[in-house]
Every structure is written in C-alpha cells, then in structure tokens.
Amino acid sequence: MKQHPIQAAEKYMRKAHQHDSSGHDIAHVLRVRNLAVEIAHHYPSADHYHIEMASLLHDTVDDKLADPQSARQTLLAFLDEQGVSSIDQEAIFYIIDHMRFRKTKAVGTLKTIEAQIVQDADRLDAIGAIGIARTFQFAGHFNEPMWTGTHCLTEMQQLSDIDSVPPSAIKHFFEKLLKLKDLMNTPVAIDMAQQRHNFLEQFLQQFFDEWDIENRTH
Numbered sequence: 751m752k753q754h755p756i757q758a759a760e761k762y763m764r765k766a767h768q769h770d771s772s773g774h775d776i777a778h779v780l781r782v783r784n785l786a787v788e789i790a791h792h793y794p795s796a797d798h799y800h801i802e803m804a805s806l807l808h809d810t811v812d813d814k815l816a817d818p819q820s821a822r823q824t825l826l827a828f829l830d831e832q833g834v835s836s837i838d839q840e841a842i843f844y845i846i847d848h849m850r851f852r853k854t855k856a857v858g859t860l861k862t863i864e865a866q867i868v869q870d871a872d873r874l875d876a877i878g879a880i881g882i883a884r885t886f887q888f889a890g891h892f893n894e895p896m897w898t899g900t901h902c903l904t905e906m907q908q909l910s911d912i913d914s915v916p917p918s919a920i921k922h923f924f925e926k927l928l929k930l931k932d933l934m935n936t937p938v939a940i941d942m943a944q945q946r947h948n949f950l951e952q953f954l955q956q957f958f959d960e961w962d963i964e965n966r967t968h
C-alpha cells in the first residue's frame with residue numbers, strides 16, 4: 751500500500767540526515783516539525799500538510815550539506831513518485847527556498863503564513879540550549895574555533911562591523927543568533943523565542959567570564 755506522503759517524507763528525511771554531525775541531525779528536523787505543528791495550531795486555516803512536508807524536507811536541499819542542484823532533483827523525483835501535485839510541490843518549495851536567514855533578514859519578507867511558521871520553527875531550534883549546542887557542533891564540523899578571544903563581551907555587543915571578527919562559534923551568536931528573537935513572524939514564536947534568547951545572553955555572560963579567567967596572565 752502507498753504510504754501517506756508525510757510518512758514517506760519522514761522516511762526520506764531520516765535517510766538524508768542519518769549521518770549528520772553538522773547541526774542538522776534527524777532530531778533537529780523532528781523538532782522543527784513538532785514546533786511548526788504546535789505554532790500551526792494557532793492558525794487553523796493554514797495548510798498543515800504544506801507545513802509538515804516543508805518542515806520535514808527543509809534541510810535535505812541545504813547548500814551547506816549537499817550539492818543543491820542534485821539534492822533538489824532527487825527531492826523533486828521523490829515528490830513526483832509520491833503523487834504530490836505540482837501545486838503542492840510549488841507551495842512546499844516556496845517555503846523551503848525562502849525560509850533561510852541569508853535570504854530574509856527582515857520580518858515581513860515571507861508571503862505565506864505556512865512559510866512564516868516553518869521559518870519560526872527552524873529559527874527557534876537555532877536558539878536556546880539546543881541552538882547553542884548546534885552552533886558549537888557546526889563550528890567543530892566546519893573546523894572553526896569556538897572563540898578567538900579578539901574582543902570582550904561589551905566590545906562584541908557594541909561592534910558595528912561583525913565581518914571584521916574572524917569566524918568562530920561565538921561570532922555566530924552576534925551575526926545571527928541574537929538577532930533571531932526580533933525576526934520571528936508569529937506571536938506564539940515571539941513568546942517562545944524570548945525565553946530562549948534570555949538563555950543565550952546568560953550563556954554568553956558566563957562564557958566570557960570563564961574565558962577571561964582562563965586567559966588572565968598570572
């Protein structure tokens with residue numbers, strides 16, 4: 751018997767992400783799906799099928815992880831094989847293609863509520879304790895240091911040109927993570943983000959305190 755496309759998408763995703771150690775493991779995607787479904791409860795008229803499909807498939811075509819052209823062809827073939835209509839495919843790809851931070855650095859860029867919801871869910875998983883863990887895993891995976899010690903916390907908070915700081919996990923907090931709470935689309939995600947954001951601030955304070963002690967000359 752033919753599987754429901756959502757179940758098939760979960761299976762497809764599990765295979766694509768099974769060996770990931772770059773911050774995009776299966777658990778990340780399942781959390782994004784669950785967060786998106788939770789947010790979508792507040793939007794009964796949103797298309798929950800598109801939300802779930804896009805959540806499950808959003809990182810299978812990430813250009814950081816795979817050759818995006820061939821990953822996209824494989825995904826299109828999968829959706830065809832599942833009998834997903836071209837209208838549904840278009841809506842799902844709209845979400846996947848437009849939800850990324852690099853493309854939407856301002857609120858109000860996304861046209862559909864479904865894309866706004868999946869983007870919020872993906873962004874929530876980039877902050878809080880899990881977001882911190884994923885950032886250090888990503889940095890390790892791509893051979894970036896955790897921190898380079900070029901600035902103190904106050905300097906980092908006041909810095910106008912983040913591009914001048916060499917790459918590191920801590921730099922990523924200032925170029926992206928700390929900005930996410932103000933980029934959430936839905937009120938429910940804004941509430942969830944605030945608590946996770948506070949945890950980022952608390953973590954940074956402690957991190958810089960410990961870093962200073964370790965690097966103080968005796």
Ligand code: ADP
Binds near residue numbers: 772809875876881885
């Ligand atoms: P997603 O699309 O799932 O939000 P990304 O591909 O942007 O994730 O990144 C995966 C994880 O790694 C996220 O938690 C993200 O914040 C983090 N990350 C992305 N770029 C960097 C970087 N240059 N240095 C450290 N962490 C990063």
Ligand code: NI
Binds near residue numbers: 774782808809872
């Ligand atoms: Ni993701």
